[in-house]
Amino acid sequence: MPEEYKELTPYVAWNPLPHSEWNAQSASHLLRRIGFSATPDKTKEVLERGLSATIDHYFGVQRVMPIPPKISSARQNTREMSQKLMQGSPEEQKKARREIRRNFNEAYREYGLNWIQFAREDYNAPYEKMVMFLQDVLVVGLPKTRNPYWLYLHQSLLRENINSNFDTLCKAVSRSPAMIKYLDLQQNRKGHPNENFARELFELFILGEGNYTEKDIKEAARALTGYKIRNNEFFFNRRQFDDGSKTVFNRKGRWNGDDVIDLALDQSAARTFLPNEFLHFYLSTDVTLEDSYLKSLGNIWRRNHFNLGSLIKTVFKSRIFFHPQFRGNLIKSPTHFYFGLLQDLNLDVAPFPSHTLNALRNMGQPFFAPPNVRGWVGGKNWINASTLAARRQLIESLFSPLEEDNLNADDYAALKTAHRENRGKITVTEKMIKGIAGMKNEAMVDHFINYFLSDFDNDQIRKVLMKYINQGSANRTEKIRNLVAVLLQSPQYQLS
């Protein structure tokens, strides 16, 4: 691919998009990239609001996701069970362990569903996508953490700090119970270091591989001693803290954990590491911008004290972000694909945890359970035969009538509640399709293409769809349904 973005100089690249280039295409590109979809209505709204005001609208106001009820009760319950675990007979202990597992599992499922419902809302979507980005850098996961309450705390912490400086966020994350558990920070004690957290802090959170020595890690691990979890909260155990002198990045001192984070952020690699991750997430997984472009962005970020809000603004308003080279060619993550579908089709999230969470799992992105501490690599890695089959299956399920008789009692009750609360529209119904069936074929096909696809050269697609809709005399509603369902399975719809 020719690196066309280089027609912008490294300096000009990060300047704001000229007003003359702010149009419907740029507005829909912005919406698809910061969020999950760009329906014509929303595009119009954003176009009128303007670029800067749109960024403020989506990122400027702190969002709070309420604690899922079962997370609350699991936390309470676990405390009682822990008593039994310590004092009970072997039989009681076994029972308590089972009970905790069951509570955790149910709480995780409810949490996953609640988050999906929260993040699918148009107003929250870009904010929560940013939370996902941070979750993909400052990674923790269910399999090792086990406790869904800690996952909730961790995510809330990321959400609270979306506009904070990065050092503040890193320091908070080093105290996050989920992280302490995930990277064995509790086992890191004076005289008995466990380097797991220190290594990932440098390699995956702040600097990147190759920008530190093994000795830096060993010494940093000593500074990060004494971090514990007590009663679901961070607790600093002074007696396990190694108070001695350490040399990290050639600087000697009686550093503590926060000092080490500051020292790492002082390294020049810190200026470009996170911005580069950010660009891989939002701009292009395939193209890594040339050093001069990254450095230019990194310097802006540092001048803004590593403020995450400033990074968001700089990048999403920049000329390079809107460069034609980067339009319509980012492979949607499973979450992006799923939420985008729901928003595009104007559907509510099915209120069935297993249904919803399995869809994400089968597409390769189980909720809060990345494959490892590196998180999801994304891009072409999302796509293989089995994840593609899962994407197709999801679409089929959204376009097939719900078989209420097959629901279990919990799901049935959840559906009734959803209907009562007017959020029970979970599949595309015949009625919805009939609304559009009066349109002329040509106009209808154009409508679908404009509605669902980024602006490509879509002539060939148009021809195929026209041929399909014109031929034969089968049930028209059925045909429209098939046409849309298949269009959403096409290569183009997998791209953003």
Add this chain to the structure above:
Amino acid sequence: MKNDILQTPTTRREFLKSGLGGIGLVAFSSFAPAFLTQTTLANLPAPEKDRSILVLIQLAGGNDGLNTLIPFEDANYYRLRPRLGLRKEAVTPITHTLGFHKSCGELAELHREGKLCIIQNVGYPNPNRSHFRSMEIWETGSDSDEYLQTGWLGRYFDNKCDGAPPSEEPTGIHISNQLPQSFHSEQTHNLYGLSLQRNNRRPPVNQNLLEELIFHTPGDNTAGFLKHTMMDAMITEKQVRKILNHYRPAIDYPRTPLARSLQQVASMIAAGMETRVYFVSHRGFDTHTNQLNTHAQLLATLSQAMAAFQSDLESHSLQDQVLTMTFSEFGRRPAENNGRGTDHGTAAPLFIMGNSLKQSQIGRSPNLNVDTKSDLIHSIDFRQVYSTLLNKWFDCDPANILGKKYKPLSFI
């Protein structure tokens, strides 16, 4: 373009190359289903009946080699591992100084029968202790300060498949949610992935319309990648669905994800698929804390699954065609840590399983006369193993694929 409308392509590959420039929509739509049916005949005789197949088992997380193969007469081992060291009684000895972890009974038996070769102390110079970087080094076959974009098997596919008669069947199949880096290549190959979860294997609806949309997607950049992947997937899916649904293993596999993966591999090999490389993953080896039980479980799963797979292959008389190899990104530190676990280390043993092995052990146990902060020094470079496989098993010049010459081993 010299497309002749009468010259219909006969293979998927030709079809792709023709780019549809000269084939009208009508011609295409009547042509596609037949073409697709043809490729789903799984029982066509394979062009090479005695083709050699390699199955890789990735032990993700860094397997603790010293607690897999235990040097139970070495006092240093117990000095370094006062709590994790496995006593002689808890070991299945294979020599008077070395034994398998007791969870690996099946592997010990295979070793005794000459079907399992142990290659000791495998690693590479200037080891990297990051999971990802070290796994990347293993999968790309690079030096520790060299960054390669392609995997060692991907480069094998590039070399081997270019110019080879086109095959309708996948060159490589992985059973994992992500394409392994080992498979990354310069050229696009038909690589198929099965997910670890049980798939709903119903045929999808509206297949024809989707096929047309896919064929009419412009064939460049990311959209082109999606187009090719989707098309390959659709074709292979039909075939694989049929194979998996009809396979009757000769023995009962254990009920573990790894065993299920290997059973699926066996079914595809038994169906005569032309695929030469299979990749399965067994994860959870990153045992920083309380590792004794976890590690015992992981090894038991590995040992039982491998033995079941080998015995299934034997029952189908396929044992001569298949070699199975384990690998992990690194071993663990010789000294245990303070949490009854072990931290990221360097060299470790790997296993080769098959029917035509010439040796059952290569190399010696690592020297453990080291202090508690030290790491093992590898004695065999993992690329010597690759080189041997590429040369003797796949019959190609390893220097083309690995970039330089490595001293071959003689296990095959």
